Amino acid sequence: MRKFSSYGPIDTDSHYHVPRTELIDLAETQVRGENPAKGGHYITIWSPRQAGKTWIMQNVLWRMQKDERFDVLKINLEHLKQEQEVDSIVQTIAQEIIDDLGLAHPTVQRLKEFSNIFKQDVLHKPLILILDEFDALVPDAISGIAGVFRNIHIKRCDQGHLPTGERDYLLHGVALIGVRAVLGVENVTGSPFNIQRSVHIPNLTFDEVESMFQWYERESGQRVEPEVIAQVFYETQGQPGLVSWFGELLAETYNKHNPAITLRDFEIVHSAALNILPNNNILNIISKAKQEPYRSLVLDMFQTTEKLPFRYDDPATNFLYMNGVVAQESVDETTHYLKFPAPFVQKRLFNYFSNELFRYVGRLYQPFESLEDTITDDSLHIPNLLRRYERYLQENRHWLLKDAPRRTDLRIYEAVYHFNLYMYLARFLQSHRGQVFPEFPTGNGKIDLIIRYVGQMYGLEVKSYQNAFAYREALGQAAQYGKQLKLDEITLVFFVEAIDAASRTQYEAVYHDAETGVTVRPVFVATG
Template sequence: MRYFHSYGPVDCQEHFCVARTALIDNCIEQLIGNPQKGGHYFTLWAPRQSGKTWVMQQVAQAVKDQYKELFHVAMMSMQGIVMEQEDSPDVFLDRVPHLFRRAFKQRIDRPRSWEELSELFLADSGLFDRPVILLIDEFDKLPALVIDRLVSLFRDMYLDRSNFVLHGLALIGVRAVLGVDSERGSPFNVQRSLHVPNFTKAEVSDLFGQYQTESGQKVSPEVVNAVHAATCGQPGLVCWFGELLTTKFNPGQDKVIDMAVWEETYLAVVHTEWNNSILNLIKKAQSPYLPQVLDLFTRSDLPFSIRAEWCSYLYLLGVIDKEKNLDGGAVRYVCRFASPYIQTCLYNALTRDLMGERPPILPLEPMDELLDVFSGPELNLPALLDRYVFYLQRLKDSGLNPWHNQPRRTDLHYTEYVGHFHLYAWLQNAVQDYCIVSPEFPTGNGRVDLHLKCTDKEGVIEVKNYTNQAKTKRYIQQAASYASNLTLPSITIALFVPLEDETILARLSKSYEIAGVQIVVRAIGWV
């Protein structure tokens, strides 16, 4: 029986896979163009673990099958080329014989110059007796100067293609193939740039359908939908989730993989399961563009622009994505995290980075058993937030500033996300023996819901920042609707207000009832 595979290219004879026929056909069309006159030189890009290498393997084999002996078809990988950014570009020429031996099965001497390298592709005196289709994988592995040299050679061949046999060329990678890191810009016409998209919901369903057919074990449709919703169809993550659901967390072949199994699996992938791609994304998010990443947790209107360096960097690496919105009748693009799962992993990692592993004082007073929080028929979350407000006061009385060294905006107020992360960190410490606290992002950016699951009780705290009364009223209406959808009798809003005036905070802290749902607003002052 085949199985889910999440690291490296899949083998459809061994692993569950998605055909992606339209994408493969498009790549073939770009490479072949006019078989008699020449194909195109183009770039194929996507974040890590998106299936780029597998797609090009399928393309190379399809060209071989369809065009038989008409072309030399070769895949060349830069994965094993070890060079430093400060190395002379000529060091790459030392690696050329090795690359040609593996890709073309031909032994050549080291080219004495870059011009001699291009002469290997000359039509009248080069190495090949027929047109060449070349696919270069892991192009980003090369130093920027080497990329510039190679791109110059390829561009020259394209413009003088009657004298060269390089019929079609594909460069595969993440950022460098689009010219993002080069002063010269894109290697080729940007219109010839192809993106490997995420799996659609239908393709995710197809993968799990293959598993059910071959294993005989049922996977509930809700689980399949949850996998797609959590990952937004990112191929590497979808297959990793499938691998865990059907192996490590599989309840047994005679049992259904249902939502209980999903919840156990999801909790593990957030907190205990290792994934190199997620680790890489967290490292990228902790780049010089960390302020923009943090802003995304509290803003739903951050404009998306591929021309902005921070935006293109995070987008091409798979940290964020774009979303088309209607704003006052005008269409605009805004930034979104690439998936709820990635957003959750970042939220947990950045909470530890910003707030540390342990609070500077006890999160609760000694002997506080939180009886008023847990003794009733439902969680008393306003009472829990009262403890948080008192915790802030105890910090102040001890001469400790909880916001020390945290970033401020240009108006000298602390940035909105600081309070969000601080409350989450405090809750994890305060109720860790009673509840599981998990952040959820039901509408993407700009909204953080902290879900507390405590044995037989659960509740939700919506974290908001005070701007004005009109927005606060909208928060209350939205919270009521959200609680109703979750069939919760009540919901609590933690409203961070940039002042410490107790009179105003008391006026903002109110209870409301809308359509049978109790909404409690607890205003929290911070300056």
């Protein structure tokens, strides 16, 4: 029986997978050329980690190796990521080409000799070269090798009237997998890699994710509830590595071998994946997100006042996008915003920054202080809990926010208060056997906290106050979210620097939404 696998390229005989035939066809056509006799293309194959780049190009390799018109090589470069000397890197790559193709000559010792290996009197036939993990190389090597390819590309174009096998250089096609720098964002000298011919590896669709679990059902005889598949897709947004990881956890690690994998089973797996299990994909995302100058953009993305525009040529956006930390949201044909790529990724980042900034939150209340106005054995009073939090924040902000990250205008990032509220609630509820969970329905501009206590669920939508118009709009949005959660009442939490008594009375008035039937209770938290 097959297994789910999230570790490296999949084995189609051993692992559940999606054929992705159209994508393989596209990549093959792009690198070999629409009319191979006239030459191929120099392209890039790119996507964040664990999206299936290597597997796609393995399939392209196996197909093209059956075409006797070409020699086809795929070389993995990850083992050279620690090598700093460009000439040493080039020498290693050249030697592998020589060995794999059985070439008698030449010997390549330096970058300027690298092009010699692709000459007509050296190669036996036109060569299609696939370089995996190309962006693992040091920048000078990326730039230098791309420059060699550029020179060969231009010379082959100058001889475009000749068949591909009769030109001075026989480097018919090149595919660079996993690249970022050669796309022209950081390479000021230009690049032969026309990004219109680049192949982006997209996430899986819902139907593709569903097909993998249906395949598992047929082979195992164990049913997977449709809600489980829906949740896997929602949390991962079809990111192949994460889909397969959740599949592995559900089908193997946490499988109780009941007749069906249920939503409760998913909740157990989801909690473990969020809190106790390592995942190389997620660890890589966190390692990129916590670096400056990228950290500032990530923190800004947790704000609720406005969405940030997506601009590919912004270096921070480009770096985070290519490393799977952020994605693009297109609301129409001309409007594009930044968003996190999946709720699960956003939750892991939210947890990371919350713990980094507020691992210690201090004393929440005095040892013998009565909490009866806030929590009892069978109920939780959310407005009073938020009043307690407001007092706690104002009394402790002098040390609590002393080293908090700040924007260029020296104001504390909005997200910092959200992290602190979350950690406060988690600590408060922990001693009463309650739990709080962050939810991110949109990937940008919206943060919700779900509290579970003695069998009851409470919903909090967290905002920063802007103006009266945004306030009224938020009331309606909160009511819709309450309806989605099947709650009769939801709390709308507004952070604001200061609020006078009259404004608090006016703006904390309970709102009853006629359309949804949901009651919205606004509560303002003054940050001081």
